Amino acid sequence: MPMPSSYHARPLTEALLVLEDGRWFRGISFGAEGETFGEAVFATGMSGYQETLTDPSYHRQVVVATAPHIGNTGWNDEDDESGRIWVAGYVVRDLSRVRSNWRSNRSLDEELRAQGVVGIAEIDTRALTRHLREGGAMRVGISTVELDPAKLLQRVLETPPMAGAHLVADVTVSEPEVVPAVGEKRFTVAAVDLGIKDMTPTRMAERGIEVHVVPASVTIDDLRRLRPDGVFFSNGPGDPAAADDAVTLLQEVLDAGMPYFGICFGNQIFGRALGFGTYKLKYGHRGINQPVMDLTTRKVEITAQNHGFAVDAPLDRATPTRWGEARVSHVCLNDDVVEGLELRSADGELLGFSVQYHPEAAAGPHDAAYLFDRFVDMMAARTDAPAGEGNA
Structure with a gap:
């Protein structure tokens, strides 16, 4: 039987995403509340989000899912590719209201909250992806704490770029x-x-x-x-x-x-x-x-x-x-x-x-x-x- 997502069972919190060139999006927080910074990149896979999030190659990157519907299979204890989630943040269009898979142990929202990973949902990821294709991967911040785009932008510009990073x-x-x-x-x-x-x-x-x-x-x-x-x-x-x-x-x-x-x-x-x-x-x-x-x-x-x-x-x-x-x-x-x-x-x-x-x-x-x-x-x-x- 499909299980409801905790994301829709708790009060909704506003979140803000700001790119280093000043483009910004408002959405709804999921996963952990707070703020995070990294390099914004997009991933085009329509499945395999658990493997993506636990891939150490994504360390210090905020991943934008181009597939519009994420989280429907929840999270299980078998498909991790390492011992933890490595992405700095996760961006999705539509976080699934239910998890429906026989191996699911909990929801994506619950796992991100447990590991302290900040996410933002209900933004136009198609527009964001097109922007990254034109402007290139760039620094980004997501916050539920600072909701002023100009102030969050200053924090984004203080973060180190991926070029030259030894991780x-x-x-x-x-x-x-x-x-x-x-x-x-x-x-x-x-x-x-x-x-x-x-x-x-x-x-x-x-x-x-x-x-x-x-x-x-x-x-x-x-x-x-x-x-x-x-x-x-x-x-x-x-x-x-x-x-x-x-x-x-x-x-x-x-x-x-x-x-x-x-x-x-x-x-x-x-x-x-x-x-x-x-x-x-x-x-x-x-x-x-x-x-x-x-x-x-x-x-x-x-x-x-x-x-x-x-x-x-x-x-x-x-x-x-x-x-x-x-x-x-x-x-x-x-x-x-x-x-x-x-x-x-x-x-x-x-x-x-x-x-x-x-x-x-x-x-x-x-x-x-x-x-x-x-x-x-x-x-x-x-x-x-x-x-x-x-x-x-």
């Missing part, structure tokens, strides 16, 4: 964690946590990989002691241009001859390690319907994405590096943004690869699941010794 230390694990292989163990992978989603090591474990999730502060000596068959860099928040430590570590990984796979932030770090630059996109790619071509197979896949920065690499030629030739392997069919990189030795051996999107598909389509199999194949090709001893 990995906020989201990485404090101690190593191990996700055991499902069934027979075939390989050991060191997964450097830059803001990893829970489904990523799960997808690897399903393929017989024992995944050691390690903090972003890990050293190359720490990785050597794990004797991994491969190294993985995860997704994560912030500006890749500020993540120099991760770039240095990855270059050391490549020097050590460890097979590499990265996604999202891990793609941007791979790009920098190979000598490419990165840049901030106007409003980014966030949703579960982005078309990408795999230039290796010429196949088109629909992908889940969440990024505001991209790699600046040539689409039409390979680039020499000290490890071999690097080239773009995937491209977005909407705007030609680089969506993947690969590195091959002089004799064509695959040394490492990365993609800008989320093959773990939580939430999203499963078109890109083959990338985990490509990682397995790369480790198998490089590992003559038993699993865990190939790169000692």
